[in-house]
Amino acid sequence: MSNRRRRLVPYFLLGPGILWLILFFAVPMYFMGRLSLDTGTLETGFRFNWQWSNFHDALSLYQTPFLRSFYYAGAATVIALLIGYPLAYAIAFKGGRWKNAMLLAVVAPFFTTYLIRTIAWETILSDHGFVVSTLQSVGIVAAGGRILQTASAVIAGITYNFLPFMVLPVYASLERIDPSMIEAAKDLYASPRTAFWKVTLPLSLPGVVAGTLLTFIPAVGDYINAFFLGSNNNHMIGNVIQGLYLTQRDYPAAAALSFVLMAVIMLAVLGYIRFAGSEALMGEEAVAG
Amino acid sequence: MEASAITRTVLPSAPARAWRWTREHGPNIFAALAIAYLLIPIVVIFAFSFNNPAGKYNYTWVGFTLSHWGNVFGISELNDALLTSLKLAVLATVISTALGTLIAIALVRHQFFGRRTANFLIVVPMATPEVVMGASLLSMFLIYGLALGFLTLLIAHVMFCISFVVVVVRSRLIGFDRSLEEAAQDLGANPLTTFMKVTLPLLLPGIAAAALLAFALSIDDFVVSNFNSGTTVTFPLFIFGAAQRGIPVEVNCVAIILFSVTLVAMGATVLQQRRAEALAATRPQEA
Amino acid sequence: MLKGLRGVALAALILAVSVGIAACGGGGIGGGASEKVATVKVDPKPSGNMTISNWPLYIDKNTVPDFEKATGVSVKYIEDVNDNAEFFGKMQPLLAQGQSGGRSLIVVTDWMANKMHQLGYVQDLDKSAIPNVEKNLVPALQHPTFDPNRDFSVPWQSGMTGLIVREDLAPDVHSICDLFNPKYKGKVEMLTEMRDTVPLVMKCMGVDLSKATEQDWLNAIAKIKSAADSGQIRRFTGNDYARDLTSGDVDAVIGWSGDAVQLQADNPNIKFVMPKEGCMLWSDNMEIPVGAPNPTAAEAWMNYVYDPKNQAQIAAYNNYVTPVAGVKQVFEKTDPATAKNPLIFPSSKFTANCDTAPTLSGQEEQKVTAAFDAVING
Numbered sequence A: 001m002s003n004r005r006r007r008l009v010p011y012f013l014l015g016p017g018i019l020w021l022i023l024f025f026a027v028p029m030y031f032m033g034r035l036s037l038d039t040g041t042l043e044t045g046f047r048f049n050w051q052w053s054n055f056h057d058a059l060s061l062y063q064t065p066f067l068r069s070f071y072y073a074g075a076a077t078v079i080a081l082l083i084g085y086p087l088a089y090a091i092a093f094k095g096g097r098w099k100n101a102m103l104l105a106v107v108a109p110f111f112t113t114y115l116i117r118t119i120a121w122e123t124i125l126s127d128h129g130f131v132v133s134t135l136q137s138v139g140i141v142a143a144g145g146r147i148l149q150t151a152s153a154v155i156a157g158i159t160y161n162f163l164p165f166m167v168l169p170v171y172a173s174l175e176r177i178d179p180s181m182i183e184a185a186k187d188l189y190a191s192p193r194t195a196f197w198k199v200t201l202p203l204s205l206p207g208v209v210a211g212t213l214l215t216f217i218p219a220v221g222d223y224i225n226a227f228f229l230g231s232n233n234n235h236m237i238g239n240v241i242q243g244l245y246l247t248q249r250d251y252p253a254a255a256a257l258s259f260v261l262m263a264v265i266m267l268a269v270l271g272y273i274r275f276a277g278s279e280a281l282m283g284e285e286a287v288a289g
Numbered sequence B: 001m002e003a004s005a006i007t008r009t010v011l012p013s014a015p016a017r018a019w020r021w022t023r024e025h026g027p028n029i030f031a032a033l034a035i036a037y038l039l040i041p042i043v044v045i046f047a048f049s050f051n052n053p054a055g056k057y058n059y060t061w062v063g064f065t066l067s068h069w070g071n072v073f074g075i076s077e078l079n080d081a082l083l084t085s086l087k088l089a090v091l092a093t094v095i096s097t098a099l100g101t102l103i104a105i106a107l108v109r110h111q112f113f114g115r116r117t118a119n120f121l122i123v124v125p126m127a128t129p130e131v132v133m134g135a136s137l138l139s140m141f142l143i144y145g146l147a148l149g150f151l152t153l154l155i156a157h158v159m160f161c162i163s164f165v166v167v168v169v170r171s172r173l174i175g176f177d178r179s180l181e182e183a184a185q186d187l188g189a190n191p192l193t194t195f196m197k198v199t200l201p202l203l204l205p206g207i208a209a210a211a212l213l214a215f216a217l218s219i220d221d222f223v224v225s226n227f228n229s230g231t232t233v234t235f236p237l238f239i240f241g242a243a244q245r246g247i248p249v250e251v252n253c254v255a256i257i258l259f260s261v262t263l264v265a266m267g268a269t270v271l272q273q274r275r276a277e278a279l280a281a282t283r284p285q286e287a
Numbered sequence C: 001m002l003k004g005l006r007g008v009a010l011a012a013l014i015l016a017v018s019v020g021i022a023a024c025g026g027g028g029i030g031g032g033a034s035e036k037v038a039t040v041k042v043d044p045k046p047s048g049n050m051t052i053s054n055w056p057l058y059i060d061k062n063t064v065p066d067f068e069k070a071t072g073v074s075v076k077y078i079e080d081v082n083d084n085a086e087f088f089g090k091m092q093p094l095l096a097q098g099q100s101g102g103r104s105l106i107v108v109t110d111w112m113a114n115k116m117h118q119l120g121y122v123q124d125l126d127k128s129a130i131p132n133v134e135k136n137l138v139p140a141l142q143h144p145t146f147d148p149n150r151d152f153s154v155p156w157q158s159g160m161t162g163l164i165v166r167e168d169l170a171p172d173v174h175s176i177c178d179l180f181n182p183k184y185k186g187k188v189e190m191l192t193e194m195r196d197t198v199p200l201v202m203k204c205m206g207v208d209l210s211k212a213t214e215q216d217w218l219n220a221i222a223k224i225k226s227a228a229d230s231g232q233i234r235r236f237t238g239n240d241y242a243r244d245l246t247s248g249d250v251d252a253v254i255g256w257s258g259d260a261v262q263l264q265a266d267n268p269n270i271k272f273v274m275p276k277e278g279c280m281l282w283s284d285n286m287e288i289p290v291g292a293p294n295p296t297a298a299e300a301w302m303n304y305v306y307d308p309k310n311q312a313q314i315a316a317y318n319n320y321v322t323p324v325a326g327v328k329q330v331f332e333k334t335d336p337a338t339a340k341n342p343l344i345f346p347s348s349k350f351t352a353n354c355d356t357a358p359t360l361s362g363q364e365e366q367k368v369t370a371a372f373d374a375v376i377n378g
Helices: A005-035 A053-061 A061-094 A096-112 A114-124 A130-138 A150-175 A180-187 A192-220 A224-231 A237-247 A253-274 B002-007 B014-048 B076-109 B115-127 B130-144 B151-173 B179-187 B191-220 B221-227 B235-242 B249-282 C001-026 C065-069 C083-095 C110-116 C129-134 C174-181 C195-205 C214-230 C241-247 C256-267 C295-305 C308-317 C326-334 C338-339 C362-376
Strands: A038-041 A045-048 C047-053 C074-078 C105-109 C154-166 C188-191 C231-238 C254-256 C269-275 C279-289
Touching: A005 A038, A005 A253, A005 B076, A005 B115, A005 B130, A005 B151, A038 A253, A053 A061, A053 A253, A053 C231, A061 A150, A061 A192, A061 A237, A061 B014, A061 C295, A096 A114, A096 A150, A096 B014, A096 B249, A114 A150, A114 A224, A114 B014, A114 B235, A114 C241, A150 A224, A150 B014, A150 B151, A150 B191, A180 A192, A180 B221, A180 C110, A180 C326, A192 A253, A192 B115, A192 B151, A192 B191, A224 A237, A224 C188, A224 C254, A237 C083, A237 C174, A253 B115, A253 B130, B002 C154, B002 C195, B014 B249, B076 B115, B076 B191, B076 B249, B130 B151, B130 B221, B130 C083, B130 C269, B151 B191, B179 B191, B191 B235, B221 B235, B221 C065, B221 C083, B221 C256, C001 C110, C047 C241, C047 C295, C065 C074, C065 C295, C065 C308, C083 C105, C105 C110, C105 C295, C110 C279, C129 C295, C154 C195, C154 C241, C154 C256, C174 C195, C174 C214, C174 C254, C188 C195, C188 C241, C195 C241, C195 C254, C195 C279, C195 C362, C214 C231, C214 C362, C254 C256, C256 C269, C269 C308, C279 C295, C308 C326, C326 C338
Parallel strands: C047 C074, C047 C105, C188 C231, C188 C254
Antiparallel strands: A038 A045, C105 C279, C154 C254, C154 C269, C154 C279
16 A cells, blocks of 8 residues: 555544544534623523633532532442453353353343333332331441432442443453463462452553543433432532533523533543543553554 | 373362462353342333322332333334434444544544644544533534534534444554464455455454444434434434333333344344354364 | 643644634524514414423323314424423423424413513414303402403413322321421421412411512411421422322421322322411413414314313313312312312302412512522522
């Protein structure tokens, strides 16, 4: 292939997808950006006014839900990792002929619709139900206490609903690992534990980073779990944006708050990636060959 | 003398045996528990599909009946919504997986101008709150003069699926062993053949995982769909609507049927694996 | 350094392209009311097809086919109104451009009907085409504050918002003020619907709703906020209080009369209690949006459902209050038990202390909505 054609290949590969994203994401975002600097109401009409105070308000008024969202999403991501990594490991290394079946089992609950699953959880976690009674007798839940309408229920809900987002990428990268690498480690007198920590885990890191990002990022903006499983003081920033947009119909404020949320998430993600040393995941590494 | 020395073996101590047993079977047990945890709500949904409430609410156990199962497809709006959702999910999955895989390959394998920006453009949609994405798309569709309906839904669904596909496929591409591809090229294959016969098959598990995720995202989406569906009703939209007055028991039945479809798929993959193994076993052993 | 610059340059290029594409469309979001609200032009005979947007499970199976047979109009009936605010959110960009997305008729609650009218999103009706409405609309609903002459709205169904109580768990709850009793801490719920919850609490505080000021609203919201912060109120719900009541997780809630009828069917301990202070009366109203195709058929529909015979079918399915006079007589012959149910055919004595929600002006509404939203989204 001629050199010039080779240089054009990535653009052909990228072309359709990126075009789709530009047309249907970048452009609407531009509109939102303009809207975030408007003043006015629906009745009086919106006027572009370089209204930076929208952003100022967003940053100052909503700190509590912001912090709460990051806390809930972070906790849920950690728990999802603790549950999801061993699960992905088991599927990749011990799954054998059941591998694909187990993967499907992980994703299958998604086919029953969010609302029905959440109602089922409400039934399961009901104050007088089996789960809460057992936890009360063991002492984890105070007598007369409850799980629903607390932070725990919201975090549990987020974890449950985003678990496949953690498992699938981790599985994809674990499955990729060449078993001969692990065998080589063992041949060099590594114990199974050492082999795991020094060979398997580092090789699966791209999957872990992908999984945590895919779980954390959407979880921060989630509002459904907080809405159904939480009380009013468990509400997240997604609920606030929902309220601003639909109930208060304050579109500029909603748009400004959304941009602030997106910016904060992006900053956190960049910091995390640098920390995890996985610039590779963001495509920052130099490409070999 | 030598014989007995050779045949004498040292048995590992009991704790070491227990530890080894845990190490062997631990992951499997954990996996079983984790999958059980994932399926608990499904059991509840299944149980309540046999409920027989007198009123419209299905929250408390009243009595056992099979009548709702007999009437599973008796609510026409439910059936229409279900078909719409399935069609939408299949199309959205195919398109977004194709586009997303190509992007992932370009991003990982090639160095080119605009890489960072493309990366950025992939990740930002995941960080956008659904309300904002839905509402901004709606405004834009109106400005472009597109009639709201199945097409706008499809566009929206593909849009939010692409990012997820890219991230999943990319994590599989990183650390991909190029030596197999190099071997193929050494044997005279051109880049396209190498891609089709070596890269793609090896990439397939990652692509399949991404497609699965995309399908699940599409079939479960509510917020973005709500804004951009016009008068088309998808399954989640129907259920959220029905929840206002009481979700009919038939919805539980349909949910279980959908879930069972994946069970059938699971069974199919196990059978297929078994057949592949049987086939491999009959091949002559390498000398 | 150069590489970074190139990245920035590319980002700028994408932005420029986006702006270019956006400029092709022109126009933006939002927009004030049009100068004059149009009146529908009605043909003498209905024909063609039309689309109706209504709340879910609000109609029986037979009315639509019967209507189609009687008039020859083909009806597409969709149930996509889940929530007034959400419906408005997705319709607003359409209505601002004078389109209704193909809908000839929509059904929204009083305050939303008021808002849409103020924004010029709904049309005035040609009353000559709806004689049944003129004749049969119950007196109590003929002159609401937001539409004194029923120029643009016609009630579909009415309802009451009051207390729904687990009589076995909390037999002593008889007023809204009882919900603030520490005895029930964490066991009460209120509605996210501001115009149900806040006026009821205002009543508890002794406010005369016909004279309610913005400060009264804010005071009531402050009272609710301290109850929410202290954990007195378990949460704010749509109608998912039904699940909590059924499982016994809560003792008493502010809820809607129609739900109470349904809940009672499976658990006789759940009862609708008319608060001492009175209840809130509301209606879901039919309107014709701007840009509606075939308004003739829409008005024919309104006229059709206001015939007591046809309405009886709808009322039998719904458990809400029918706005059509003469239906009670039909029920007394066919279903006397329902005819006596005060939740479906409330006597004027039953609703003596009930009010419709007071309207709020633009500025007031913004302030009050923001304050209430802050409570719900603590």
